[in-house]
Amino acid sequence: MFLVVASHPNGVLLSAVDERGAPVGEPRPVPLAEFPVEVSRLEFGSEQRDRPRWVWDDTTSWYPRLLAAGVRVERCVDLRLSHAILRNSELTAMTDLARSERNGWDEPAPQERVGSRDGFRSSGEGLFDLESEPGAVPAATDPVAEFRLQRGAIAASADPGRIGLLLAAESAGALVAAEMQFAGLPWRADLHERLLADMLGPRPQPGERPAKLAAVLERVRIALDAPDLNPDSPADLIKSLKRAGLMVTTTRSWELKKLSHPAIEPLLEYKKLSRLLSANGWHWLDTNVHGGRFRPDYVVGGVVTGRWASKGGGGALQLPKQVRGAVVADPGWKLVVADASQLEPRILAALSGDRAMAEAGQAKDMYAAIVASGAVATRDKAKVAMLGAMYGATTGESGRLMPALTKAYPRAIGLVESAARAGERGDIVTTRLGRSSPRPGGTWGDVQAAAYGDAATDADASRARGQARSWGRFTRNFVVQGSAAEWALCWMATLRGSLRELGGKAWLTDAPHLVFFLHDEIVVHSPASMTDAVVAAIESAATEAGRLLFGETPVEFPLSIAVVDSYADAK
DNA sequence: GACGGCTCCAAA
DNA sequence: AACTTTTGGAGCCGTC
Known part of the structure; x- marks a missing residue:
């Protein structure tokens, strides 16, 4: 059974539909305040096979609020993510959906508002009122009609099994992304501060360079005899280097490394420290870490190949090795870090x-x-x-x-x-x-x-x-990178299910749960007593992902897994 | 002053 | 040793 969720003047309209999108009974309005309770009732009051699959426009619009109210769902259909895949897929090219005019479903998901970082909507009463801002979002399209169109496209596709699996994995990924943002990655601000102090010196006044950065810059200026050098300006830097007799055309670190001159060593050190300051310094810490958690905004399907992107939050795509020492499990808990080898x-x-x-x-x-x-x-x-x-x-x-x-x-x-x-x-x-x-x-x-x-x-x-060759390199990489992203989605979606079972009736963050994902690597935050079971679940999920994608294949997908207190200690 | 292009660095 | 893919972000700098 599918339950389509739609905004409604007095709250939420729930429409039960069958697997083809045909209505089953009358749509039922539910007052906004009672929606989480209603979801909870249907999730927990049912045997697994009777649990509804929630169908909604955007997981990012509905699920954070449910999580904030203490409610998880097992399965969903994210219509916008699914639409994007069906619109472009070669497997559904001849379907009504792919041939239809572009419409509201082809637009990007409405932006999260202030407070999204914490998994919450900004205002109390405007829980689900995203579409209420005039002109902010294209006219809301009927999710029941869209669902029907999508089910038709899957059924008519060249390979319903493959595309169906992809859509299920993509939607499960959307649930994982919301849950990871809700839970957050454990982050010890005190350790991060200590690391910054060690590398850069005490926290400086706004607009000032940290002491150690200033000191190393002074060495560069002396070595180049350039007291006013702005090291952050490539043009200025090249001019000064040339004046010192170094014939350079770029200021990239690996080019500078080849040179022999007293200015080079402090300059490379300056670049390293300056990078740490601007990318993961005090400002990053203040804006991105709250209550001991870092909560990046994952953008499911944000990359053309199907990889996830990230927005705001300083970008989760690069957690430099330098700062991973601040990622530490809570007392009595462990981080289980797993990545797929090669x-x-x-x-x-x-x-x-x-x-x-x-x-x-x-x-x-x-x-x-x-x-x-x-x-x-x-x-x-x-x-x-x-x-x-x-x-x-x-x-x-x-x-x-x-x-x-x-x-x-x-x-x-x-x-x-x-x-x-x-x-x-x-x-x-x-x-x-x-x-x-x-x-x-x-x-x-x-x-x-x-x-x-x-x-x-x-x-x-x-x-x-x-230009043709350049696009060819893109499509060449697309099939491999995109298929790898599908493997990773299946791995994570399967693991999410296993972790739910491991946790029993415990709430998301009271049991082992996913806290980080990056392309081929995941981190699970787990009570120390349960890590053996978590490791086993991660491994069997990887085997299952291989089976889901390729059926019987001799290829193995081995993992390297570390159970650690600190992320810095993994691999 | 806002904006876009450019350079540089970080991740897989 | 360099070099090819997908990204996000900070800072500089010229243009409007």
């Missing part, structure tokens, strides 16, 4: 069905197995060659290794090569479960057409070629 090459092996590569993909260390098979000479070469295959490198060592890799793994390399060719033609490519790449936009077609026109110059042709 995920993308394994995905490629399973995706392509290349027997030789799949055999290498059975090993704990896939790169070592590639060496053992005789394809390349060293582990470093194996790694660089695989990365080159997935990213489309043409030059350097990586480019030189491609022929050997192609010889050893013709089907696997054939898969990424054909994805690249598709992109160069302007065609779309599709992941394992059915997420398709966008078509090249903007002036792409014009530039390509210009190269074939009568008036085409060499410059036109070379510009078109470069």
